[in-house]
Amino acid sequence: NGDPLVLGIETSCDETGVALVRGDTLLFDAVASSMDEHARYGGIIPEVASRAHLEAMVPTIRRALGEADVDLSEVDAIAVTAGPGLVGPLTIGASAAKALSIGLGKPLYGVNHVIGHAAVNQLVDGPFPGRSMALVVSGGHSTLMLVEDVATKVTELGSTLDDAAGEAFDKVGRLLGLPYPGGPHIDRLARDGDPEAIRFPRGLTARKDQAKHAYDFSFSGLKTAVARWVEARQDAGQEIPLNDVAASFAAAVADVLTAKTIAACREHDVDTLVIGGGFSANSQLRDMAAERCAAAGIDLRIPPLRYCTDNGAMIAALGSSVVRAGVAPSDLDIPVDSSMP
Numbered sequence: 001n002g003d004p005l006v007l008g009i010e011t012s013c014d015e016t017g018v019a020l021v022r023g024d025t026l027l028f029d030a031v032a033s034s035m036d037e038h039a040r041y042g043g044i045i046p047e048v049a050s051r052a053h054l055e056a057m058v059p060t061i062r063r064a065l066g067e068a069d070v071d072l073s074e075v076d077a078i079a080v081t082a083g084p085g086l087v088g089p090l091t092i093g094a095s096a097a098k099a100l101s102i103g104l105g106k107p108l109y110g111v112n113h114v115i116g117h118a119a120v121n122q123l124v125d126g127p128f129p130g131r132s133m134a135l136v137v138s139g140g141h142s143t144l145m146l147v148e149d150v151a152t153k154v155t156e157l158g159s160t161l162d163d164a165a166g167e168a169f170d171k172v173g174r175l176l177g178l179p180y181p182g183g184p185h186i187d188r189l190a191r192d193g194d195p196e197a198i199r200f201p202r203g204l205t206a207r208k209d210q211a212k213h214a215y216d217f218s219f220s221g222l223k224t225a226v227a228r229w230v231e232a233r234q235d236a237g238q239e240i241p242l243n244d245v246a247a248s249f250a251a252a253v254a255d256v257l258t259a260k261t262i263a264a265c266r267e268h269d270v271d272t273l274v275i276g277g278g279f280s281a282n283s284q285l286r287d288m289a290a291e292r293c294a295a296a297g298i299d300l301r302i303p304p305l306r307y308c309t310d311n312g313a314m315i316a317a318l319g320s321s322v323v324r325a326g327v328a329p330s331d332l333d334i335p336v337d338s339s340m341p
């Protein structure tokens, strides 16, 4: 078709992602990850991630082009994550994108990673209706957005004041002695536990006046409550019921995320909810969102997991929307912005 062919590059964290998208169709998505190199440190080391991006960038671009059977000269525009994310890793991706833009004489579009996590859904479920709600949950983000036009009009309704959902899972995983990242391990343990065994707090634990938005989240108080509960048990020489702790903790997180999101859908009169980000793999969130959206008459869209974790497809998908919306390209001196709103 006549839609532009967009090459998207993502390097905000530990995944080097390169994808080709035409319209809302994904031609190929190539991802290389440096996660194995970080696991032994118990967290992402930006310097290590930057070097891995530098090494993986050209081979990953070549692989995406080869698998999509596209010649570089056919690319109409380059989209790249300009933020938020880690400065060093973002810089590697932006530099590669600028080089391609100059070499090919094709426009460059710096786009927002978190909005990309929502935009990628269009490759699976087609264009968004006029208005939709997007919840992006990952190791780095818990953000609720009203999407009126994914390319030009996205409003942040809330985000986390402290830990992201996945980060809270990873921290609780550490205190329960689980390997990093703890999120998937807690998910697994929770499936055999009683979510009502322990009543952990749901409330916004950061002070109300710290909240910028009506739908801000806060998970550090919950994490502290789990830590206290576990310590008290240990001090008393009692065994920790891992399954019940995991299930009760996971239920608290899923409850807060879904309750606020559905309240926002109601307030803004929106009946489509898109969930994205690596934490959308979480079974407790998926189950509760499915149940509550069905009850509220909300069309719930969660793409397959490979589109939820960081990848180039999300950036190419958002770039494709931005190009088609007629937005002006970015200047070639566009900076990266680690804390881009």
Ligand code: KG4
Pocket: 013, 137, 138, 139, 140, 141, 165, 166, 167, 169, 170, 181, 182, 183, 184, 186, 187, 277, 278, 279, 281, 282, 283, 308, 309, 310
């Ligand atoms: O988007 P993502 O792949 O990358 C980053 O944000 O860096 O998200 C990964 C996060 C990690 O915190 C991981 O522990 C968490 O999502 N996660 C999960 C599950 N799968 C991944 N947390 C809970 N349950 C899961 N099934």
Ligand code: ZN
Pocket: 113, 117, 138, 277, 278, 309, 310
């Ligand atoms: Zn992400």
